[in-house]
Amino acid sequence: MNETDLHFFIDSTMNYFEEITNQKASAGIPYIKDEAPVVLEYTGIIGISGKRKGSIYITANEAMLSEIANIILGIDKLGKEDIKDLVGEIANTISGNVRQAYGSDFMISVPVVVEGQARDIKLPDNIQSFVVPLTWRDHKSFLVVCLE
Amino acid sequence: MSEKIQTGENQEEKHTNPASSDHPSGDDKSIILQTVEEGVFFLNSDFEIEPEYSSAFVDIVDQEVNPGQKFLDLLSHRVPENIINNLIEYLNLLFREDLDNETLDEINPLSKVEFHYENRWGLWTSSKFLSFRFRRLMNQAKIERLVCTVKDITQTESLTKKIEEIEETTNKQMDWLVNILRIAPPLLKEFIDVSETELDQIDTELKNFTSSNDCRPLLNKVIKSLHQLMNNASLLNLSIFSEKLLNFENEVQNLRDRENLNGSDFVPAVIQLGEVRQMLKDIKALMQRFKHYSNTLRPTRRYEGGLLIRTIENLVKNLSRQLDKKINFDAAHFDHAIIPYSHQQIFREFLIILVRFSIFYGIETPDERKSNNKDPVGLLQIETFSDRRICGFKLRHDGRLVRIERLLQKTIDSVETQSLRDHPLGSSQLGSEVVRLLFMPSLATPTLTEAEYIKEIFGEMEMVKKKLKMHRGRIKITFTSENFCEYTISLPIS
Numbered sequence: 001m002n003e004t005d006l007h008f009f010i011d012s013t014m015n016y017f018e019e020i021t022n023q024k025a026s027a028g029i030p031y032i033k034d035e036a037p038v039v040l041e042y043t044g045i046i047g048i049s050g051k052r053k054g055s056i057y058i059t060a061n062e063a064m065l066s067e068i069a070n071i072i073l074g075i076d077k078l079g080k081e082d083i084k085d086l087v088g089e090i091a092n093t094i095s096g097n098v099r100q101a102y103g104s105d106f107m108i109s110v111p112v113v114v115e116g117q118a119r120d121i122k123l124p125d126n127i128q129s130f131v132v133p134l135t136w137r138d139h140k141s142f143l144v145v146c147l148e
Numbered sequence: 149m150s151e152k153i154q155t156g157e158n159q160e161e162k163h164t165n166p167a168s169s170d171h172p173s174g175d176d177k178s179i180i181l182q183t184v185e186e187g188v189f190f191l192n193s194d195f196e197i198e199p200e201y202s203s204a205f206v207d208i209v210d211q212e213v214n215p216g217q218k219f220l221d222l223l224s225h226r227v228p229e230n231i232i233n234n235l236i237e238y239l240n241l242l243f244r245e246d247l248d249n250e251t252l253d254e255i256n257p258l259s260k261v262e263f264h265y266e267n268r269w270g271l272w273t274s275s276k277f278l279s280f281r282f283r284r285l286m287n288q289a290k291i292e293r294l295v296c297t298v299k300d301i302t303q304t305e306s307l308t309k310k311i312e313e314i315e316e317t318t319n320k321q322m323d324w325l326v327n328i329l330r331i332a333p334p335l336l337k338e339f340i341d342v343s344e345t346e347l348d349q350i351d352t353e354l355k356n357f358t359s360s361n362d363c364r365p366l367l368n369k370v371i372k373s374l375h376q377l378m379n380n381a382s383l384l385n386l387s388i389f390s391e392k393l394l395n396f397e398n399e400v401q402n403l404r405d406r407e408n409l410n411g412s413d414f415v416p417a418v419i420q421l422g423e424v425r426q427m428l429k430d431i432k433a434l435m436q437r438f439k440h441y442s443n444t445l446r447p448t449r450r451y452e453g454g455l456l457i458r459t460i461e462n463l464v465k466n467l468s469r470q471l472d473k474k475i476n477f478d479a480a481h482f483d484h485a486i487i488p489y490s491h492q493q494i495f496r497e498f499l500i501i502l503v504r505f506s507i508f509y510g511i512e513t514p515d516e517r518k519s520n521n522k523d524p525v526g527l528l529q530i531e532t533f534s535d536r537r538i539c540g541f542k543l544r545h546d547g548r549l550v551r552i553e554r555l556l557q558k559t560i561d562s563v564e565t566q567s568l569r570d571h572p573l574g575s576s577q578l579g580s581e582v583v584r585l586l587f588m589p590s591l592a593t594p595t596l597t598e599a600e601y602i603k604e605i606f607g608e609m610e611m612v613k614k615k616l617k618m619h620r621g622r623i624k625i626t627f628t629s630e631n632f633c634e635y636t637i638s639l640p641i642s
Contacts, residue, residue: 001422006415014412027411030418031354032425047271049264050228055271104229112269124272128422131355132411 001054001128001147006030009056009145010132012097016090017136021071028133033123038131038142039114042083043121044091047109052102054127054147058091064139084113094143124148187298190285195219195239198293208278208300210265226264231257242282243291249283256282260301277305323388324434331384333435335493339380340432346373347425354418367404370417371397383496385459392427396420456484456496460503464528467507474514474525475507481531486539491639494615495541498637499530502543510547510633522546533638540621540638546631 010027017025042065045057065083070076072086088111095108114121121144123129129146180202181188187205190198199215206213209222219239223232234257241247241255253259258280265274279301284291328336350370357366374397381390399417403409457479464477487495506528514524527546533539616623619639627633 001419003416003419006419007412010412010415029354029357029411029414031351032418032422034351045269045271047266047269049225049266049272049275050262053264053272053275107225107228107264109225109266109270109272112271128426130418130422 001130001145005052005147006130006132006145008098008101009094009143012094013058013132013134013143015097016093017134021068021136023137025134025136028135030130030132033129033131033144033146037121038144039121040141041116042087043114044087044089045112045114045121046091046095047112048095048106048147049109050107051105052147054124054145056091056095056143056145056147057121058087058094058141058143059121060087060090060141061139064136064141067137067139080115084115087111088113189213189296189298191219191239191282191294191296193243193291193293197222205298208276208298209263225266225270227258227261231261239282239294242284242294245289245291252282256280260305276300276302278302321430321434324431327386327388328431328435331386335384336431336435338493339384339386340428340435342380343377343428346377347421347428349373350421354414354421363409364404367400370400371404374400379500380497383459383493383500385455389424389427389431392420392424396424456499457482459496460499460530463500463503464507467504471507472513473507473511475511476525476527478527478529479531481529482541483532486532486534487541488539488641491539491619494619494621494639495637497615499541499543502635502637503528506543506545506547506633510545512547520548534641537641538638539641540636542634542636544632544634547633 010030014025014027017023038059040059041061043057043059045055047055062083065086066078068090069078069082069086073082075082078086092108092111099106099108123144123146127146127148129144132143132145134141134143181200182203184202185204187202187208189201189205192198195218197213197215197217197219201213209226211222213222220232220236223235238252238255238257242252258278260277260279262275263278264272265276267273277300279299281297283295283297285293285295331339350373353366353369357363374393378390378393378397381387381393396417399420403413403417406413460479461477464475467473468475511526511528512520512522517524517526523546527544529544530541531544532541613623616637616639621637621639624636624638625633626636
């Protein structure tokens with residue numbers, strides 16, 4: 001993965017937050033993912049294949065997702081399924097935007113959502129993964145990009 | 149999963165079929181489809197998969213195949229969308245009688261396609277190259293259906309790809325080999341271990357950084373670590389690695405010079421870090437591959453010793469030029485062969501750091517020396533010594549310790565060393581105090597123009613001190629303020 005790829009994903013994520021919530025998120029310093037798990041309460045994963053291979057995921061806590069859902073849908077109380085849909089949708093939008101830039105050779109899977117603090121999300125072993133810490137309002141979340 | 153082989157014909161039909169002697173019966177077809185190594189399946193004019201298909205077909209596509217399933221659905225998410233769009237057009241052409249097979253073969257979008265496999269979550273796991281071929285089955289001059297074959301051509305394809313990759317990496321690996329084969333394996337191993345620890349440190353710093361903090365201390369730490377790594381790489385003459393580290397350091401330095409940094413700004417540096425990590429991994433793998441050869445290919449001790457002397461000579465020459473000093477370097481009594489294998493790296497480090505320190509702060513410029521009635525050309529000597537228990541080296545120069553004295557004075561004046569003022573040092577104690585000062589990085593004074601450099605050297609000294617302690621070694625300094633200074637480093641042999 002090169003600089004441009006990672007920038008694409010970060011910019012796409014930042015744009016998502018700004019467009020959807022009218023409020024900018026800030027990206028922390030990216031780092032190389034080690035064995036330590038990077039998983040919060042809800043995780044939306046997108047598999048990438050085609051000319052580039054790997055996967056990306058965004059992981060966030062319920063509080064943050066509820067606030068975003070509240071902005072989008074105007075609903076205060078959300079069910080688990082709605083929250084799961086939302087995190088899947090965020091992951092889908094981010095990779096969908098990146099796909100527009102890379103063309104149809106860049107294939108993305110349907111989002112997979114993991115609920116609860118899983119031990120870790122399995123990523124391809126032979127590809128370096130980068131973790132981008134995100135802060136939106138006071139909420140922490142992480143974008144993890146693993147791309148060949 | 150559906151049954152893999154389904155002929156859809158009953159026994160009676162087969163026996164009464166007049167063509168049964170010329171064409172395979174249902175059972176025969178079933179056996180053929182079970183044993184054939186190629187994936188075989190049939191498509192009707194609606195591009196649906198017919199109930200008869202070979203088991204190899206299911207194995208190759210690695211997913212459930214349902215009779216009547218649209219072929220295009222089977223390919224969805226497995227091959228890129230543009231190929232699927234071309235395929236729709238192509239399948240339509242296959243049902244046109246006016247087009248010949250040869251032409252159709254030429255435009256087959258699936259003649260070689262990368263097929264992607266997913267896990268149960270739909271996430272990519274692996275890819276294979278597949279080759280599909282389509283033939284038309286006629287019935288009364290009309291195309292009734294298509295017989296399709298699919299082969300896994302990954303091995304052929306990956307072989308071609310591998311050859312390209314090997315060609316691409318051979319030069320790189322040759323350079324590495326030239327670099328690493330002349331280095332003693334324990335030294336290289338130590339270098340890799342130290343580098344990995346240092347990179348882990350950088351990773352941890354980046355990971356634990358919170359945006360509310362000022363980035364500069366973090367970046368300074370990273371630069372310091374990188375500098376340390378670069379020095380280590382230079383000691384081993386690992387030029388490829390030090391060049392890579394230099395690029396990385398430049399990226400970090402660019403960041404340090406910028407205002408209002410955000411996480412995105414760190415991307416180039418983090419990518420460089422990833423590349424350095426990958427390079428270490430590759431060197432490690434290469435080292436593993438050549439583990440058995442390294443002992444025989446390793447240069448002689450004499451050659452290694454010569455290499456070290458040349459490194460020091462170059463260092464003396466370059467620094468002298470840089471600082472307008474004139475220095476004679478004498479290594480006539482330095483015998484590299486007496487240094488045990490396990491101590492070589494630490495001896496190299498000590499030598500280089502002390503040489504740099506002596507040239508920077510000890511040996512004066514020709515004018516300064518002349519005004520002190522000294523030979524304008526300074527002298528720097530190194531020699532080794534050993535007995536049954538210890539081995540070591542001495543580094544002696546005929547310069548002054550003017551800066552050390554200054555630093556010592558500053559220390560005595562500082563609050564931190566209040567106790568020193570309260571208990572003035574006797575001349576015999578001065579040597580050990582200088583040693584202590586050499587290894588205290590925090591003593592660098594920001595008012596000096598070379599403050600950063602001092603800090604760096606002192607940082608190196610601090611690390612060497614730790615290593616010395618680790619190896620149960622000792623350092624002793626003897627000097628007179630005007631005439632000479634001699635550092636003696638000794639380490640136990642066992």
